[in-house]
Amino acid sequence: DAGVTQSPTxxxxxxxxxxxxxCSPKSGHDTVSWYQQALxxxxxxxxxxxxxxxxxxxxxxxxxxxxxxxxxxxxxNVNALLLGDSALYLCASSQDGRDYEQYxxxxxxxxxx
Amino acid sequence: xxxVVQSPLSLVVHEGDxxxxxxxxxxxxxxxxxWYKQEKKAPTFLFMLTSSGIEKKSGRLSSxxxxxxxxxxxxxxATQTGDSAIYLCAVMGxxxxxxxxxxxxxxxxxxx
Numbered sequence: 001d002a003g004v005t006q007s008p009t010x011x012x013x014x015x016x017x018x019x020x021x022x023c024s025p026k027s028g029h030d031t032v033s034w035y036q037q038a039l040x041x042x043x044x045x046x047x048x049x050x051x052x053x054x055x056x057x058x059x060x061x062x063x064x065x066x067x068x069x070x071x072x073x074x075x076x077n078v079n080a081l082l083l084g085d086s087a088l089y090l091c092a093s094s095q096d097g098r099d100y101e102q103y104x105x106x107x108x109x110x111x112x113x
Numbered sequence: 114x115x116x117v118v119q120s121p122l123s124l125v126v127h128e129g130d131x132x133x134x135x136x137x138x139x140x141x142x143x144x145x146x147x148w149y150k151q152e153k154k155a156p157t158f159l160f161m162l163t164s165s166g167i168e169k170k171s172g173r174l175s176s177x178x179x180x181x182x183x184x185x186x187x188x189x190x191a192t193q194t195g196d197s198a199i200y201l202c203a204v205m206g207x208x209x210x211x212x213x214x215x216x217x218x219x220x221x222x223x224x225x
Contacts, residue, residue, distance in 0.1 A: 004155075033212070042201050042203075042215030042216050042217045042218050043156070043213070048210055058212070090154075092213075094211055099210060099211025100145055100147070102213065104149075104155040104157070106154040
């Protein structure tokens, strides 16, 4: 049983560019949450998707947007990249109603130069 | 706004030592407190605590929650070099659809 997978593993972008990160949830999971982890910090909640809708959002600007597909996989899009967007982006999946059991993917390391 | 503060921020010990990691929190309508271990990238689940005073144990690791004083501790006895990692504490409120609020983590380094 594959766990949560994310792609790409690493990414280098230039300020002002746009980026798309991808996440496939663990089999049987229908809810995907995204977190940003800056160096030396704990993960910060960006948003959560369930039934292809954004269900909850953290304190992140509109430059951060997402999507969930019918197969429950998800994308995180960041527009107009800033240097401060450099971080590890983690995806976590869970089953609706069992949100205390969240499984994290290995993350995508984004570097903005 | 929910908040989690962990201490110490970093800790260096030798194999065989016992360590205690601290986590204090503020959360609206507390539902659960979770501990994770992060070695390379993906945080891996250690414990979930919902009730005060009940110790959770897994091998050399144990954790307890005090809902009155709003804190939790994670104990690791007889530390090994494989325990070197970042330990993250997170809280979840009951209206949060599983949104986790994390602390900044404690970096534990265990020397041989």
